Amino acid sequence: MQNSEAMALSAALLAAAGELVRRIHEGVAARGFEGVRPVHGFAFARLAPDGATVTELAAHLGVTKQAASQLVEEMVRRGYAERRPHPVDARARLVVLTEQGWACARAAEEAAAEAVRGWSEVLGEGDLRLLWERLARIAPDGPIRPGW
Amino acid sequence: MQNSEAMALSAALLAAAGELVRRIHEGVAARGFEGVRPVHGFAFARLAPDGATVTELAAHLGVTKQAASQLVEEMVRRGYAERRPHPVDARARLVVLTEQGWACARAAEEAAAEAVRGWSEVLGEGDLRLLWERLARIAPDGPIRPGW
DNA sequence: CTGGATAGTCAAGCTACTTGACCATATGGT
């Protein structure tokens, strides 16, 4: 693949990602969760199953643990999450979602589904799943960094 | 497609985009252009063919024209670009790349090609082109926003 | 020629991130 083509592919990927984030953000806001930034949705996704420590969250988001700590602080202040003592490590604290946090996480998922549905209409469901499968192979478990 | 699947697809897309940006940035730095931020590469791509005005660059990057103006100022200061009078509009100024700017743009393309080559090994050239084609259909001509 | 739109810049402010310092707890070698 030529260099200029690689650059064009990169631009397309970045544009799609930006568009997606924008739509999810709008969708979440439209569901009444204003003041929540895009990064929160992906933080929710990490916290959702069983909670996570600040350090785990930082790794997931690709930021420093101080930044993750600030993010958690903000989520706690807004009532989306709470800090609990960690069951096995007294240094750590387990951050878990509150009921409102779960509601916001669901809103983010709905917004994502809404945005992706538009793509499905363009590509078709089958191609969309192929797109997903290939993207997942490219960057498995990579951090979801906020910004460049 | 289920909501949770849409979220997972979104995460995969974001992770791939972040990974790509990181690799391009590293590649450009490795070629001796330290101090250049990722956004510069995509600014170069827009300026490369025939130059562009600040306003056009702002639209391409999805930022305010003030931010684009600051970016241009920085690029000029570093010797990557220069402002010229616009041929037909005396209000506007045409921002064009210097020789060093072209060199950096080529470095960014090489770095992008290098990063994409790794994907090609995972997906195969054909699938990679399909991925590109589908991404391009999703967000044609969308802005390349720096960050969320 | 005149009123409104557009290109660009200057200045100030904000926000989300960073680095640095610090304490509490865990872990592993001796």
Place this chain on the structure above:
DNA sequence: ACCATATGGTCAAGTAGCTTGACTATCCAG
């Protein structure tokens, strides 16, 4: 058992890169 070192977390301060607001110069339609 003890100490050295590593790790989880937070507080504080600094900063980069964006924003909004205000302004000038130029274009263009009527």
